[in-house]
Amino acid sequence: MDELVIAGRSFGSRLLVGTGKFASPAVMAEALEASGAEIVTVALRRVDIDNENDDTLAAIDRDKYLLLVNTSGARDAEEAVRLARLARAATDIEWLKLEVTPDPYYLLPDPVETLKATEILVKDGFIVLPYINADPILSKRLEDAGTATVMPLASPIGSNQGIKTRSAIEIIIEQSQVPVVVDAGLGLPSHAAEAMEMGADAVLVNTAIATAAAPVAMAGAFKSAVEAGRTAYLSGPAAAGRQASASSPLTGFLRD
Amino acid sequence: MSFPGAFGRGVMQILKVNGIEKEFADGAFPGTLSALLDSLDVNAATVVAEVAGSIVRREEFGRTILEPGQRVELIRLMGGG
Numbered sequence: 001m002d003e004l005v006i007a008g009r010s011f012g013s014r015l016l017v018g019t020g021k022f023a024s025p026a027v028m029a030e031a032l033e034a035s036g037a038e039i040v041t042v043a044l045r046r047v048d049i050d051n052e053n054d055d056t057l058a059a060i061d062r063d064k065y066l067l068l069v070n071t072s073g074a075r076d077a078e079e080a081v082r083l084a085r086l087a088r089a090a091t092d093i094e095w096l097k098l099e100v101t102p103d104p105y106y107l108l109p110d111p112v113e114t115l116k117a118t119e120i121l122v123k124d125g126f127i128v129l130p131y132i133n134a135d136p137i138l139s140k141r142l143e144d145a146g147t148a149t150v151m152p153l154a155s156p157i158g159s160n161q162g163i164k165t166r167s168a169i170e171i172i173i174e175q176s177q178v179p180v181v182v183d184a185g186l187g188l189p190s191h192a193a194e195a196m197e198m199g200a201d202a203v204l205v206n207t208a209i210a211t212a213a214a215p216v217a218m219a220g221a222f223k224s225a226v227e228a229g230r231t232a233y234l235s236g237p238a239a240a241g242r243q244a245s246a247s248s249p250l251t252g253f254l255r256d
Numbered sequence: 257m258s259f260p261g262a263f264g265r266g267v268m269q270i271l272k273v274n275g276i277e278k279e280f281a282d283g284a285f286p287g288t289l290s291a292l293l294d295s296l297d298v299n300a301a302t303v304v305a306e307v308a309g310s311i312v313r314r315e316e317f318g319r320t321i322l323e324p325g326q327r328v329e330l331i332r333l334m335g336g337g
Contacts, residue, residue: 018337043336046274049296057333070336086331089311090304206337
């Protein structure tokens, strides 16, 4: 597959995988391997000081995967910037999945606060990958502010509904000068393939893999779907039409 | 000098750790961030901290002096999407 380039760095895989909701660190590690992902998202949370347990992320090989820390839990730009700086101190990585989600029910991203945080973080040297609603104008505003990608949602986080924002994502893909990563709501490999066939540069999947009955096998299915979708996009899909168009020759029939 | 409290305790010193008030008896107050992590049995290798609003990197835990009443946040990477 052709390489994905984000902020000057090349990746062989166009599938980004989240590390939440896995039944165990071992299953997570195996699923990451099967997915072929090179970028994996993680979160920052308070240590549970009354119930100290093992570091569940010890199972991630940090030489193999680029850790993309998210700012999940941030409700405004100020909280996101604070989390971003903690993330950088924890990992020495400047790559950041910016998410600002004040609404606890649909976890929809706040466009105003996301843009505000982006402006601060880009100046501060972060490589910002913002999670956004599928809004083409916001997408351009973020690109102008210096984000490394835009990551429009297909449908609400963890909902597995598939691509409900198709026409807006099509506009974003058409207009974007930075890679478009379709994030959130992709519930099946066919959804991921659809995004790739539309011309998305990559997809990010977590819940659909982590909560499948067989997460490792599902990770492999998403890998195949992303590769198939990308190849289809690059192959120039044939035009769709309303009427039939014979696949077999319309001459030489055995009749007079 | 210490004065026994209403319930017969000595003077307690407090740190607010991850939003929870932790009391330390006189003499048991952790002098540094490293000492606090030890007393809580938290593996420092995977933690980043914030003391009184300022980020403290792991390398600085041993020389970060804690004062009673400070707010300490201990944060680590977790699985997330």
